[in-house]
Amino acid sequence: MESANAIEVVINDLEAIAESHGDIVPLVYQRFFDVSDDGKMLMGHSDIHMQGRMFEQVLELLFTDDHFGPGCYLQWELENHLDAYGATPSMYQAFFEAVVSVAKSCLGEDWQLTNAEAWQQRVDQILTEVTAYEASNVGQSASI
Numbered sequence: 001m002e003s004a005n006a007i008e009v010v011i012n013d014l015e016a017i018a019e020s021h022g023d024i025v026p027l028v029y030q031r032f033f034d035v036s037d038d039g040k041m042l043m044g045h046s047d048i049h050m051q052g053r054m055f056e057q058v059l060e061l062l063f064t065d066d067h068f069g070p071g072c073y074l075q076w077e078l079e080n081h082l083d084a085y086g087a088t089p090s091m092y093q094a095f096f097e098a099v100v101s102v103a104k105s106c107l108g109e110d111w112q113l114t115n116a117e118a119w120q121q122r123v124d125q126i127l128t129e130v131t132a133y134e135a136s137n138v139g140q141s142a143s144i
């Protein structure tokens, strides 16, 4: 699926979820902590305001491709997260699994193959950057 189509589906889904379930953020973090002990250890202390600010940036990445690539927002944020906060690629994997799983359960019967493909497209874009960042970083450390 093309990015533009995937973005449209994801935005529509999130609007529908906001109408039916209100704020998705607590659900996402609860699910994240359920599936990632490491993630919970690192972020379990965070309050809803911090979680909300982080999720706002996650939405930015779901809603546009503008933040991918060298020198763009996601790389800068990965530097903070992987190098400074101690987040790991598997935590990213778990976090986005949680996001998609919450979206899927909130939409219930409205979750169809198109929705699954659209969310997968967005998440794959982000996780591809995470993997690439990690790979280039490991290379750098190994050469020191």
Ligand code: HEM
Pocket (backbone or CB within 6 Å): 038, 039, 040, 042, 043, 046, 050, 053, 054, 055, 057, 058, 061, 077, 081, 085, 087, 088, 091, 092, 093, 095, 126
């Ligand atoms: C693409 C995904 C993510 C984005 C865009 C993102 C973005 C952000 C942002 C903007 C903040 C600063 C919030 C603020 O205090 O104003 C933050 C903090 C943080 N994030 Fe993420 N984040 C992502 C994924 C993750 C994952 C998977 C973890 C793993 C546990 C994580 C762990 C943290 C931690 C530990 C902090 C700092 C908390 C603190 O200061 O107490 N983030 N994130």
